[in-house]
Amino acid sequence: MRKTVTLQFDYSKSSFFNDGKQLFCNSPQHQMEFIQFGTFLMKYNNRQNSACILLQENIIKIAEEKGDRFINLDNVCVKKTLHPKTQQLGLRLSRNGQFIELFGEIIELWKSIKKFVIQTDFSLKYKLGQKLGEGYSSSVYKAYKIINGQKVAVKIIDKSLVSRNNNSEKQYLTNELAVLRQINHSNLLKLHETFECEENIYIVTDLLEGGHLKNSIFRFRYSEQETIILMQTLFKSLNYLHERNIFHNDIKFDNILLKDQQDLTSACIINYGKSEVIQKNFHNSNNLNFYEQNPSIQFIRKKDILALCIVIYSIFSKKLCQEKLVLGELLMKNYESMADIELMDSNPSLQQFFEILLTQKGQPQMECLKCSDILNLEIFNFTITRRSSKMQGIPHYMNNNFRRSSRFTPRNSQKDQQIISNLQKSLKLPIINDSLDSKILQNHSYSPQTENYISHRLLYEEKPSSLKPRYSFLKKCLSPNI
Template identity: 40%
Template sequence: MKKSTCSSSDNSKSSFFNDGNQLFTTSSYENLHFVDQGIFQMTYQKKIIIVTIYMADSILKISDEKTDRYIDIENICLKGIINQKNKQFGFRLSKNGQYAEFFGIQLEILNKIKIYMIQSDFQSKYKVIKKVGSGYLSQVYKVQNNMNGQEFAVKIYEKANLIKSNSYERELCMNEIRILRQINHKGLLKLYEIFEGEQNIYIVTELLEGGPIKQYIINQDLTEQEMMKIMKSLFVSLNYLHKLNIYHTDIRFDNIILRDSMDLESVCLINYGKAVQIPQRTKTLGHMTSQEEGALKFYMKKDIYSLSIIMLSIFTQKFYQENQLVDELLMKNFKNISYIEYMELSPPFRRFFEMIFTEKYQKQIDSLNCENIMELDVFKQLNNPRNSKILISQQLPNGLARRTSKYAPRFSQREKLEQSLNIIKLPPINGDTSTSTDKSYSPSPQSDRFISNQLTNILKARHFYQRKNALKQNILI
């Protein structure tokens, strides 16, 4: 029988992520929609068989001629291996000391499964460039992929600190990994892969180099439209999370970073350790208790209040103790923000802040969600395009010639000019062509009125002399 082709021993039994379960699960997942990933040669317990792999979320279905088996790949160990006999590349899945090896030509499956799994070769794949941040139990570094030179961020946890800390701190780390694996949105941090070494856990994510949004707001004089771009992007991202039944519960300036400092719509929510996810079956109508329904509304309101406080700070340039203020709002205590001068803002913004931060709309806020907020007038303003020369030219009647000069008059001026010319149109006399002026011209804005008056006077004079000459001819006849 064929022996393991892996050159190093399997460490899945001592892994930080080992939950003590077996590699193949006895659970049935027939209700999931599995997608065919290809045919592979599998080596398991010294037996070689040909199998087809199917995938649905984090579940692999391994099918041969006799039976179907399932592997829940979340937090199990992944390792690339080489078949020493034919030099074919493959991968090993291992958990709690058990492993199965797969060889095949359709290895695109690795890009799909690696975010769920734990790898062990971080040092050989990435080079650390510099430290960019730190947290209570973690450090964040900028790193570079040794193969393609692409740069990423990596959050590094010391396993000893997680083991020594209370279960809550460990749960924050595990919870963030679980949430990151489920989200895929331009306004949320993107996870690439996870590694475990002897001392550390490495969470590799995209690199956000635009800087903290708070610092950007302090240093820049933003227009109302620019502020709204930021807030609309954040509410769109939050709406995406809520549709997945995920509630961030820790929205504050420290957890909002720009992906690109030149693009205000590239704001990203980060740090999901405190996020709460309500199971879909619990949220389904008829399966939720009053207590669970109250918890869901609480988390939703907390996220909306938190993001609204960010919005308030951006518009008023006043920065608050976010957590304290959110707690007060949840207790329907509005006194600490009652002094805000709403009249300095345009009516749509004033109505929005009044709805969120005053007692006037308490009933509405209890049932408010992100989709409702996105339909408010304050966000619709961004959908109204500004006037531009391109838009104006597209709106012109087909009969009007387009101006090519950069000094082309505005549409209203041109329309008045054309109307005045059309009114003073003479019939042909003695075989002359029409005197209507429909040729294109390109006056500057300063000379527009002058040209209009001149043309009018000329046409009036020509009208007078042409009629006079016609009368003379008739009299002579």
């Protein structure tokens, strides 16, 4: 287990993210709508005065009598502090040795800025658990938030290895954080917080417990309709990125994970280290078609779309492609690797989808095609029945006439069901008191699998002549220790 060493109080000069810039920045070139968070006591250069604090995404505005100041919060080092006289809780924001302290109602402000800033107290907030994977300079762990037990994923990056490998690894890390801070979508990885210690960087994100999409696709049998749901989900995610001029640049099976293993709508795109973010020039904002007609933007958009189509093609063809090789051929307009699309046994709308995106027939359309255009294709214009997830609870209003949950569960005959019904009437269990004083623990949860299991054992493995062993066996089956 890696050791966490707390950094000194003002660590902004020695921070891995120190870019040599000053704490205060120039005012934004374009007009921004700021949200006011109230009046705070500000300490700066040994002076104290009141200031109104406003925020818009990663830009904080400090409105004083003398004028306005601005701070870009990206990679600003932050620590909580106490006012020496009033003992009021505050925040210390520092960059390259320059700092200010803000005292007041900081809770709501802190919630809005914590994903942009760098903290140091990782070991006080999280406890590491199982190791989930590793790369050249990083490892991913399951972790638990100490205050409430929330499960998260933590990517731990070795600072020495990142610095040793020229600037490529550092650039990937910077890109990853820059993109994660801009996005907020249910099917894209969500950033919680970032920490730094003397040896490591900790990036805390959502935990995607469903694992890699590739594992589920080839392990479970999904209908064509369910797979089309997956297509729609992924194209909506990609469309969200492209609308913000963020281009992933590395879409492949390994970079798509599931929150829930049996719910394809929970697919999430991860790993934004190789992403490209095209910054808009607001001086030329009158030309609204500039970004649509720019050849370089069209190319990287097309690359993302083709890479996602290769993943989808692999799912329907039930074979894994050499993703980089096939993508390179398609970008060079060599469609021979996709020659078997016409032989695929699929419905006409799905066939049309593949022909437009992956064959020479759709080449004229493909040059300027966007994700929003793809989502309007016929393949996505019909009602789809979603598969219920195991992670979703069973509604309380459902009756108990359940189907078998697996082929190993015994099927009850009509006679057996009558015996069970009579037995349930004879066994008068105590009434559950649902008051606040006595809540049932989660370990005592009830499910159709439990009912089938207990019923089968009561019918075939326990003596029907005596109710006493039935009571003890029923109590044993409902025990939380099982």
